[in-house]
Amino acid sequence: MISFPDGILTVKQMNDALEWMHKNKKYSQLTFYLEACESGSMFENVLRSDMNIYAISAANGHESSWGTFCENDMNLPCLGDLFSVNWMTDSDGEDLTTETLEYQYELVKKETNLSHVMQFGDKDIAKETVALFQGDKEDREYTEDFGLTASKSVNWPARDIELNHLISQHKKSNDLTLSNKLEYKINRVKETRRAIKKNVHMIVDKLFEGESEDLISRVLTQSRPVLDLRCHHIAVNIFKKYCIDFNDYEYAMKYVKVINNMCFYRRIEEIILALPDICMDIDIEEEVAKRLEKEFL
Numbered sequence: 001m002i003s004f005p006d007g008i009l010t011v012k013q014m015n016d017a018l019e020w021m022h023k024n025k026k027y028s029q030l031t032f033y034l035e036a037c038e039s040g041s042m043f044e045n046v047l048r049s050d051m052n053i054y055a056i057s058a059a060n061g062h063e064s065s066w067g068t069f070c071e072n073d074m075n076l077p078c079l080g081d082l083f084s085v086n087w088m089t090d091s092d093g094e095d096l097t098t099e100t101l102e103y104q105y106e107l108v109k110k111e112t113n114l115s116h117v118m119q120f121g122d123k124d125i126a127k128e129t130v131a132l133f134q135g136d137k138e139d140r141e142y143t144e145d146f147g148l149t150a151s152k153s154v155n156w157p158a159r160d161i162e163l164n165h166l167i168s169q170h171k172k173s174n175d176l177t178l179s180n181k182l183e184y185k186i187n188r189v190k191e192t193r194r195a196i197k198k199n200v201h202m203i204v205d206k207l208f209e210g211e212s213e214d215l216i217s218r219v220l221t222q223s224r225p226v227l228d229l230r231c232h233h234i235a236v237n238i239f240k241k242y243c244i245d246f247n248d249y250e251y252a253m254k255y256v257k258v259i260n261n262m263c264f265y266r267r268i269e270e271i272i273l274a275l276p277d278i279c280m281d282i283d284i285e286e287e288v289a290k291r292l293e294k295e296f297l
Contacts, residue, residue: 058083062223096131231263
């Protein structure tokens, strides 16, 4: 699943869109570069090899992607992400009329050393040159060579960028008022994470009430490809509507694999009936506020 500022895109929605585009001849060949945590899950066992699409993801289906240049003179969180900085800098510096997609993939895979860059779809397309898809910019007056040194800079897991940046600012601060504000923000992020994790565990415990501890553990921890696209799509949207909104709490996306596991062990009809009732009393904001009030009073 991919989250946008105003909504989400499920594996089913993206695959349906690509299949529609292929059926309606909206492209001859298509290359797809995807940067996101667990980005491989959008393609694994889903993207067919007969649709003239070649896809590359920043990570496999169960790991984080990484931000890069995260300690910088501009005092910004991170200036880019490791995967995208690497492939875009390679495209800026290479002769795209001779460099193949496969060569670029292998290079970026090597340099993106904190996650597993993956390729999917029609891998015959990888034998073709990058210029066929990105064009060939002939006038390269200046290209700053920082991309393929990104792996040697300070890199943070994508979901930890906000928290790590706050911690970094707190360590550097000599201003007591600012330090107190930063400490409050740090604790708020940590308490939000704790509340999300606690409620996800509660949801699983109630949905699988009476089942073995081993099965409940598997639901909470296993990572598997999305096999039932329909169930996954419906369950994710029900979770977003009734339990925890991914657009309000991005950290909850870490637990989308749990929703996928619900579909593996339960029928979608059971999930549709159960989640609205189970999640009725969840209020992350209120829970976090109460915890912080106790801590800072």
